[in-house]
Amino acid sequence: MNSVYVVGIGPGGGEQMTGEARKALESCDIIIGYTVYIDLIRGQYPDKTFLTTPMTQEAERCRMAFEEAEQGRDVSLVCSGDAGVYGMAGLMYEIKGAYPHVNIKVVPGITAATGGAAVLGAPLMHDFAVISLSDLLTPWEKIEARLRAAAMADFVICLYNPSSRKRKDHLKRACEILLEYKRDDTVCGTVRNIGRDGEARQVMTLAELKDTEADMFTTVYIGNEQTKQIDGSMVTPRGYRNV
């Protein structure tokens, strides 16, 4: 039976790719993905055939992968970060029914949450919640309820998609909600372009984060009650008792 590898290439598609991901890409004739992600790896695989679709064509991209595999080709579908975290792995399973002769093999990658955490220091050392601020596929009320729950229970919070051209104020709105539960000086951080050229981090307070502009290449971290700034890094202690 033919397989499609659904491969997370890590945040930048470079050294943060796993050995398993590299092996999958090397074994394939065809690599399929969103244009921007393909551009991250194209130069590393000059002998492969690359097929790209634009941002909104996710289902089309999945069908393309299944159809190539049905015809006997070895195919990888790539996602930045991890294919199973706001990536394409779920949609592949949802569409799979129409292609009974093709298997799916998900190859995990470093997702932005942990890739960016390593840049900031160690913000995710304890229980954490990952929330996307994109309301393209999720009603804002559901996002807001999750922000409130995560703040109330003192999770460290990691925000994906903090902003976009169409929803410039989402991060500000999220911070206003979090500030109902958390101190003004809660330690926060942002990382832009994780694992890519121009990687940059900032550590700040929640009050400052509220007035920070983030773009779609930024991942945002809000500390728990114990998170501190050490030497410019953002660090959450592992436990609530002394070590």
Next chain:
Amino acid sequence: MNSVYVVGIGPGGGEQMTGEARKALESCDIIIGYTVYIDLIRGQYPDKTFLTTPMTQEAERCRMAFEEAEQGRDVSLVCSGDAGVYGMAGLMYEIKGAYPHVNIKVVPGITAATGGAAVLGAPLMHDFAVISLSDLLTPWEKIEARLRAAAMADFVICLYNPSSRKRKDHLKRACEILLEYKRDDTVCGTVRNIGRDGEARQVMTLAELKDTEADMFTTVYIGNEQTKQIDGSMVTPRGYRNV
């Protein structure tokens, strides 16, 4: 200035290690870690010096790394999974003050949450919360509050340390709390020995999970309202609208 690399070797220390992690280990004279994790990689690096400490000696392990680096040696401190998720990265920053001439560089790895998700299918496709059930460093009341918050706000939930010899009933207690908010037939999954020999997955309902015995090598997933079983895999749709 000397550096200590704090390296996540992924769940099994094999093909799920990143290129960056391999480069760090190869560049070092000395590799330090908990005995069990060192055993995962020792055979791959026959020329290195390995220093190990037992499970409860985390602070001692960190000091060992700093002291070797202070003496001019290139040192990696390894953790399974990601060093920044219930790993050693935070403690390294907390101890760093005593070693002003040593830098810390965290190298991210595939954490159990995403590594296990790839084995199950695509359970983490939407907002999720990661919670450790170990009450060694965290009061159980705090863990319980987080379980309640995550269930109420319909996060997918990933549980680390679901059980140990001393707290055999933690997973059962957690499931009982979750069942106050979630349907009996909520789709759940477990993965044992992620990325290691004997890797095994199970997909089941929350009612079944309540009566499942998990050990310390198991990672547990509880779906959100939309999570389904497709062809034996655990899949959470990406959004709440049709794609």
